[in-house]
Amino acid sequence: xxxxxxxxxxxxxxxxxxxxxxxxxxxxxxxxxxxxxxxxxxxxxxxxxxxxxxxxxxxxxxxxxxxxxxxxxxxxxxxxxxxxxxxxxxxxxxxxxxxxxxxxxxxxxxxxxxxxxxxxxxxxxxxxxxxxxxxxxxxxxxxxxxxxxxxxxxxxxxxxxxxxxxxxxxxxxxxxxxxxxxxxxxxxxxxxxxxxxxxxxxxxxxxxxxxxxxxxxxxxxxxxxxxxxxxxxxxxxxxxxxxxxxxxxxxxxxxxxxxxxxxxxxxxxxxxxxxxxxxxxxxxxxxxxxxxxxxxxxxxxxxxxxxxxxxxxxxxxxxxxxxxxxxxxxxxxxxxxxxxxxxxxxxxxxxxxxxxxxxxxxxxxxxxxxxxxxxxxxxxxxxxxxxxxxxxxxxxxxxxxxxxxxxxxxxxxxxxxxxxxxxxxxxxxxxxxxxxxxxxxxxxxxxxxxxxxxxxxxxxxxxxxxxxxxxxxxx
Numbered sequence: 328x329x330x331x332x333x334x335x336x337x338x339x340x341x342x343x344x345x346x347x348x349x350x351x352x353x354x355x356x357x358x359x360x361x362x363x364x365x366x367x368x369x370x371x372x373x374x375x376x377x378x379x380x381x382x383x384x385x386x387x388x389x390x391x392x393x394x395x396x397x398x399x400x401x402x403x404x405x406x407x408x409x410x411x412x413x414x415x416x417x418x419x420x421x422x423x424x425x426x427x428x429x430x431x432x433x434x435x436x437x438x439x440x441x442x443x444x445x446x447x448x449x450x451x452x453x454x455x456x457x458x459x460x461x462x463x464x465x466x467x468x469x470x471x472x473x474x475x476x477x478x479x480x481x482x483x484x485x486x487x488x489x490x491x492x493x494x495x496x497x498x499x500x501x502x503x504x505x506x507x508x509x510x511x512x513x514x515x516x517x518x519x520x521x522x523x524x525x526x527x528x529x530x531x532x533x534x535x536x537x538x539x540x541x542x543x544x545x546x547x548x549x550x551x552x553x554x555x556x557x558x559x560x561x562x563x564x565x566x567x568x569x570x571x572x573x574x575x576x577x578x579x580x581x582x583x584x585x586x587x588x589x590x591x592x593x594x595x596x597x598x599x600x601x602x603x604x605x606x607x608x609x610x611x612x613x614x615x616x617x618x619x620x621x622x623x624x625x626x627x628x629x630x631x632x633x634x635x636x637x638x639x640x641x642x643x644x645x646x647x648x649x650x651x652x653x654x655x656x657x658x659x660x661x662x663x664x665x666x667x668x669x670x671x672x673x674x675x676x677x678x679x680x681x682x683x684x685x686x687x688x689x690x691x692x693x694x695x696x697x698x699x700x701x702x703x704x705x706x707x708x709x710x711x712x713x714x715x716x717x718x719x720x721x722x723x724x725x726x727x728x729x730x731x732x733x734x735x736x737x738x739x740x741x742x743x744x745x746x747x748x749x750x751x752x753x754x755x756x757x758x759x760x761x762x763x764x765x766x767x768x769x770x771x772x773x774x775x776x777x778x779x780x781x782x783x784x785x786x787x788x789x790x791x792x793x794x795x796x797x798x799x800x801x802x
Contacts, residue, residue, distance in 0.1 A: 347560065354472070354558045358481050360531035361468055363524050364424060364461035365485035367431045369492020370521050371454050372400065373643070377500025378514035385512060386444050390756065394749045399448045401745035403455020404462065405738045411460025412467075412734020420468035420538040420730070423460065428529035430457035435521035459741055463734045466721035471540040471729070472558060475789040479657035482721055483714040487650045490709050494643030495520075501640055540790070543568070543575040544727050567789075574726055574791045594801035595725065595732075601781055602720060602732065606740035608666070608774040609716035612673045613747060613767040614708045645702045649710030662715050663784050669711025670778060674771035676704035681764035716740075722785045725794050 375397055383393060407430075415423040434454030441447035465485050473481040500517050507513035542551035548568065555564035656665060680700045687693035724732030754763045783800070785793055 350558055350560065354481070357472060357535055357558070358469060358484050360528070360535055361424065361465050362485045362488040363528040363531065364427060364431075364465040365488035366492040366495075366524050367521060367528065368458050368461050369489035369494075370496045370524070371431070371435065371458055371492075373493030373496035374500065374517055374521065375400075376497065377504065378517045381504070381514040381517075382447075385514065386441075386447065388444060390752050392444050392448075394752050395448055396444065396451060398745050398749040399451040400455035400458060401741055401748050403452035404459030405455075405741035405745060407456035407459025408463050408737030408741055409459075409731075409734040410456070412463045412730040412732070412737070414460070415464045415467065415541075415730035415734075416544075416728060419541055420464055420471070421532055421535055422537075423464045423730075424468065424532050425529060427457045427460045427464065428525050428532065430454075430460070431525035431528070432522050435518060435525060439515050439519040439522075455741075459737065462717070462741075463730060463737045466717050467730050467733055468538050470718075470721040470790065471538040472536075472554070474559065474563075475787075475792075478722070478790075479662075479718055479786065480654050482718045483650070483654045483657055486709070486714040486717055487647070487654065489713075490643070490646035490650050492524075494640070494647050497640045497643040539568075540571055540575075540726055540729075543571045546575070548572050570789065570791045571726075574794065594798055595728075597801040598723060598797060599732065599735065601783070602723060602736035603739045604777050604781060605716055605719055606736045607743050608670070608778060609712055610740055610743040610747065611767070611770045611774055612670070612704075612708060612712060613677065613751075613764070614673075614705075614713070641698065641702055642705055646705050646709040649706045649708075650714060653710040653714040656710070657714060657718070657786075661784050661786050662719055663778065663782050665711045666715045666719075666778050666782060667775060669707045669715070670771060670775040672707030673704050673712065674768055674775070676700045676707065677764045677771065678768045680704070681761040681768065684759075684764070685761035719782075719785055722790060722793060723783070723797060725798075726790065 379388075379393065379397070382388065382396070386392075388396065411423055411427065414426070430453060434450055434457055437450030437453060438447060441450050466482050469482045469485060470478055496517075499520055503513060503516050507516065536554040536557060537550070539551040539554040542548075542554065551571065552564060552568045555567055559567060653665075677700075680697055683693060683696040683700065687696060720733045720736050721729075751763070754766070758766075783797065788796065
């Protein structure tokens with residue numbers, strides 16, 4: 328099943344005008360508010376990096392319970408992804424994001440106030456439900472409300488907010504650690520900051536519109552047209568609704584929308600296989616070993632504890648800068664080659680981290696060499712692999728099951744993340760940091776082969792044109 332054809336289709340007539348300034352402003356506001364879900368995703372996954380050493384002392388964590396605290400969020404995210412995708416297909420993207428904002432607030436508050444390890448694990452699981460739901464619902468919402476020619480740039484704004492949230496977590500962790508010193512409970516201040524963007528997300532989404540494509544999938548065509556007129560010129564909104572409504576009627580006739588389609592419809596089943604592969608490719612690089620355990624990796628390389636916290640900010644900075652570059656590239660190059668270049672870059676960086684950790688003597692030389700390679704790794708990961716992953720997963724599934732399809736793929740992504748987060752401390756303890764990264768190098772080469780053989784090109788198509796192409800190719 329080689330589906331590597333990169334031929335671009337003729338640009339549809341609906342892609343001809345940008346709309347008046349008020350329309351473009353409205354689209355920008357919608358993007359900013361919705362991507363607060365990405366900011367929370369980033370902060371809540373990144374904050375554990377600096378909070379964990381202080382939490383370990385206060386809660387008496389062992390290597391096993393340390394892995395449980397870290398990975399309980401990931402297990403929650405796996406469940407949250409499929410539940411959030413299902414909910415967004417059934418109840419709407421906007422209503423689902425409002426529910427997620429409440430979960431983000433409750434989970435962050437629960438983590439902040441947790442008196443024991445057990446309560447912390449439960450609160451992190453609740454937070455994971457919100458993270459997983461946001462990882463699916465926000466990109467789908469943005470993909471469905473964006474014009475085709477701007478979809479790549481607008482959907483990947485969510486990735487920019489994710490890495491900005493991680494940078495905010497790394498920076499606030501370092502500041503709070505220096506101000507609070509060794510005082511007990513300093514990690515609680517690190518965790519409570521996440522309640523603020525949750526409030527912004529909830530109030531902001533109260534005044535945002537529903538996805539026009541979800542409205543069309545529910546046969547609410549007049550409501551869909553009203554939303555499209557907010558973010559398109561009048562002529563383009565009417566032309567786009569015609570295309571969307573025709574596909575909605577077709578999907579309704581075929582009853583696309585759930586587990587039964589994955590089992591019974593061959594082209595949907597094959598598409599899910601590709602979605603699972605893309606999800607695994609993004610995680611199997613080991614990116615979240617850097618996000619969750621970056622401070623420990625740098626400490627092992629030779630940095631002092633406080634210096635490692637400060638040096639880890641470089642990882643956050645390069646992630647943000649690389650994502651800006653990725654957004655710029657997505658408007659100019661095809662998705663699939665970008666994913667392959669990202670795989671090559673991350674695999675080479677991981678190989679060098681392993682070599683430097685093994686060959687260089689302990690001290691500043693090894694510490695800065697490892698830091699340089701983690702920064703290089705994140706440049707390729709956040710500048711190519713991550714934005715392309717979340718964008719393609721929001722694009723490739725049929726309209727009536729887009730949230731569900733992406734949710735199931737995201738379950739695979741989060742479960743892969745969960746397994747890596749859970750076993751990484753034990754792997755480092757058992758076989759050493761160099762051999763652990765060599766293991767990631769081996770699976771990186773397998774991932775590169777998968778992308779070359781199976782991942783389709785999605786750039787330059789409307790979602791409706793892309794669905795028709797994938798239906799024909801996989802049938």
